Amino acid sequence: MVLARTGLRRLPAPLLCGVMALHASSLAARPALLPSAVAASPVHACSSARQCCWQPVGFLTQPALPQAPLCLAHAAPHSAGPGLRDTKLSPRLGNSLWGARMQAGSSGGAHAVRRSSGASASTSTAQLSIELVPCLSDNYAYLLHDAAAGVTAVVDPSEAAPVRAALRARQLQLTHILNTHHHWDHTGGNLELKKEFGAQVVGPAADKQRIPGIDVALAEGDTWQFGGHEMHVFDTPGHTRGHVSFYFPGSEALFTGDTLFSLGCGKLFEGTPQQMWASLSKLAALPAATRVYCGHEYTQSNARFAWAVESGNERLAQRSDEIARLRSERKPTIPTTLGLELATNPFLRPSSQEIREAVRAKPDASDAEVFAAIRRKKDSF
Template identity: 55%
Template sequence: MDIHLIPAFADNYIYLLRDPASGAVGVVDPGDAQPVLAELERRNWTLTHIFNTHHHNDHIGGNHALKARYGADVIGPRADAARIPDMETCLGEGETISFGSLTAQVFFVPGHTSGHIAFWFPEAKALFSGDTLFALGCGRLFEGTPAQMWTSLVKLRGLPDDTRVYCGHEYTLSNARFAVTVEPDNAALRSRAAEIAAQRERGEPTIPSTLGVEKATNPFLRADRPEVQAALGMAGADPVAVFAEIRGRKDRF
């Protein structure tokens, strides 16, 4: 699968997808139609699928214009059917959606919002995690609980290490600055933080990450690790409580 990053607003990423075998073209979380339209026209591609992970306007704001232009199928979380206009295909946990010759598996991952889903394309080794899992971070708990978000993150953490993570925002530099305050003795994290700083200095995106890298360095995926619990003075604590502590610290960071 061809995957192209389209920057939008201050720090959003929209993803343009193409299945070379079938010519199917999709877009993930098009908060703004204009840069998507420009890229489609530049490539002479016809949009067939619009994938939405959650209802926030910076992820769905371009749906209507793109559907009006191409008649593409608007796909998103069943739990948010009342909050995503123009949605035709509603999906939930364990369901699948065909994209040309490829198939995406759907995960229900509430926490950031109550209806959030993620799309995993096993053949392409690509996870579109929206605002649930970020590179070195996770989304704020606007509509969910720490227990819900921890469960959602553990679900995504169970995917293969070589899964590429395509998230909704370029937050990685600030996430790295926070992560090293949680786990200052993590050598892999310190090395990654330095690499991220250099990437951003060169104006390069830090996305995609991989799940293997996230498992080794992302504090929000590591709340059940003894070394993280010890660093927080919470040895042996319930991982949900540890996650809540980390999330609270990030909210105040």
């Protein structure tokens, strides 16, 4: 395996399609939740290789959900509110999930770490399929599948059984395990799945001594090839010292583990507020249409805190209603998008005057200092 460190800090922002991970009926009922730049297009007329197609699928033992596929095309970046933002999620989803199929362009068929520039070689139209796999009480693992290349990965498998069941239901063979950090609820299934499938374990270089079964260690600036899809690695310390996030620019997909949540961010177990703020700022600089796949279903509880510090945010009010509806129907609130997080996540909005007043920040406090105050307030909320 060839490894190349690019050292790049800012990735190119090509014009990619955007998608909101919302049920079709909720979109029709709440058009205000969508930015004006997003418009629905016919479900079965996906003419653009950059268009993202979402469709609910049955999972494990339950029959398939009512079919309500939706295609969205994104014409321009979302307008962002002040500062940055993030989210959390909560209850388990039982045996149903949303399957996301994204037509994405990128190069290659091998899965070697390579390239010395930040440009994405978007030449093919191989599909990257992403499926949520509920684990434990509120964790999410994610199955990534490139049918053209015949490779399948799981991100942060906290336990083996749900992942194995999902693979069997799809008749897939696991080839890779991707870990964002060392915590047991993100790596608990590593060794069992590696032994059963012979999968290669990929994880953070800074935490390689704490990642069970690790084979490939990646760090900031590394580019790793998964089938026909290029993955960029960001060091995102704060929750843990060695935390990383995985970004697939050709699919506009970002796997944040416990760094950025829907309407929240991870607790600071090993890092500092300054480190976490730098990590969130790095992720927030990606295109607004980027879909965020985080490690937990914490959104509903996070929404309560967000409302407590910024009740004047109309976009947050609309989103809170939608979150309540989704959870009442036992549907996931993930993925979210960076644009939506920037507009509603208090941890990405330290320049909001209402939030600054809520955490009693000094008038001359920096965004990093306000972020630290928000984190302290959330810890005791």
